[in-house]
Amino acid sequence: MHAALIGQLTIDGLLVGGVYALSALGLNVIFGVMRIVNLAHGEFVIGAALLAAVLFERWHANLFVVLPLAFVLAFGLGALIQRAFLRRLPEDLASAETTSLLMTFGLSYFFVGAWLAFFSGNFRSVPYLTGAWTIGPFSIAQARLVAFVASGIIAVLLAMLLRYTALGRSIRATSQNLQGALACGVDVERVRTLSFALGTAIAAASGCLLILIFTVNPETGANVTLASFAVIALGGLGNYAGTLVGAAVIGLAVSFTGYFATAQVAQAAPYVLFILVLLVRPAGILGKSGA
């Protein structure tokens, strides 16, 4: 029984971890290219999640309709934000970091307010796939499995985009060496806009999947930002493979604390883990952030 419980919580945790990984990948794309941490990331995730919930309530809109819609809307919104505001960040790196943090902090509250106005403060969920499959002693919630598989598909598509397309090559080049990319004729402004838009769109996609599993309201965005940031802090900023490991760890932490403590404590778990890791390896993680 005990082993079965642990197995069950592990399965649940890893499945949720897939969605966290997707959200963190969006954050990572933006960080890689622009060297900024988008503190409004969680708000984009939650905005899409609430949109999915409302469309489901009104018209029973299917996930396959909502996810592309949210993706496109968020892509446009991300491009707009980059063109209107983030493009004007100062050139010098240190003050650009400070300004970008302040700016995305302001943006995050702007969107909390906007979502409160659009969606009200009610907690929403999507009671869409409520069944479960049973395999031996374990039960696998349909919603979690669908969210996990969909996250995986989107992550693979992203990886292919980065590896095989001209845009992907430009994004990787800009991430690795800005001067080099400029020298090779990469239109860095355009790459930045597309990367921020892409990162935002991925956040929205992960929101549409997250709502299958969790109940959210506009004020839960900060928790998502923290969890996503914890994932990439554990895996290393800008490190895509590390993101998967970090996401698995965070997913397991949420799943186990959610069972043995309360759902509230589970929300704080990613953060506590993030601080504990920084305690043990501050230099390693600092080294990455300073780059």
Add this chain to the structure above:
Amino acid sequence: MRGRALIAFIIVVTILALVPPFLNGYARSLLYITVLYVALAYAWNVISGYAGYLSFGQVTFFGLGAYTTAISVVRGHLPWWEGALLGGLISAALAVPLGYLMLRLRGAFFALGMLGLAQTLQVVANSWQLTGGGAGLFLPPGSNALPVYYWTLVIGLLTFAATLFIDRSAFGLRLQALREDEQVASTLGVHVTTTKVWAFVISAIVPGLLGGGYAWYLTYVEPVSAFATRFDLQAVAMTILGGIGTVWGPLIGGVLMSQVSEMLAAQYPQAYLMSFGGLVVVLLVFLPRGIAPAVSAALARRRARGAQGHQ
């Protein structure tokens, strides 16, 4: 401050000290809120403006002060101001180890680390019996707002004095040096860690002392409002509007925005969050250095022109 500036300052402080007993409750609470927000903005400005460590969770200490006071009054039957003092002491005592730990982090790591700390303490306050859980703690009603106002005014003035000191002292120069480049500052002989931990302690003790007054003023404390990161949003918006890392910035921004903030936050939280969040973004694009540097530049120009005229 010399000459006319000093005289103006003394007049303003005298008015702030003598007028409140003659005001009605509404005006008095507006004045209290203004002084409170200005003081919180000043506290935030030390660690984030002068030292350059953006903290989005200084409300941690505000909530800590509020809860320390509420627990002291409800469970320990102490007078509120002893509880508030205790809240300040605990905040300072906690800020030392926390500073050594958190200030090893930079940029987004520190900013999100502090934000997460506030969220975590909110969870703790929500699930602990001592803090009354989600319902919070109720303090004896009918308390007088006037003592809280004077408490806040004194702490606000001390914070202002601390800022003046920081702006003009070697300590302040060390802070600004490490803000610009920590390694270079360290090479020049600045004890980087000690200096920034001190700044962090100043930025922690002030909200720690003020939180208790706020709890006594509201006559209750509960997890969501005590650790609401909107206090940090406010400090950020006010300080940027006035001028981040300047002596007058938090005062200018705080006075201009406290009233708007108080009106909107209670009645239209959506509009409040959208306008304060939006303001931060717009200011960073169009007026990144805030009002204070623009005003002092204009004053300097006028003085220069005046000097030319006299020749």
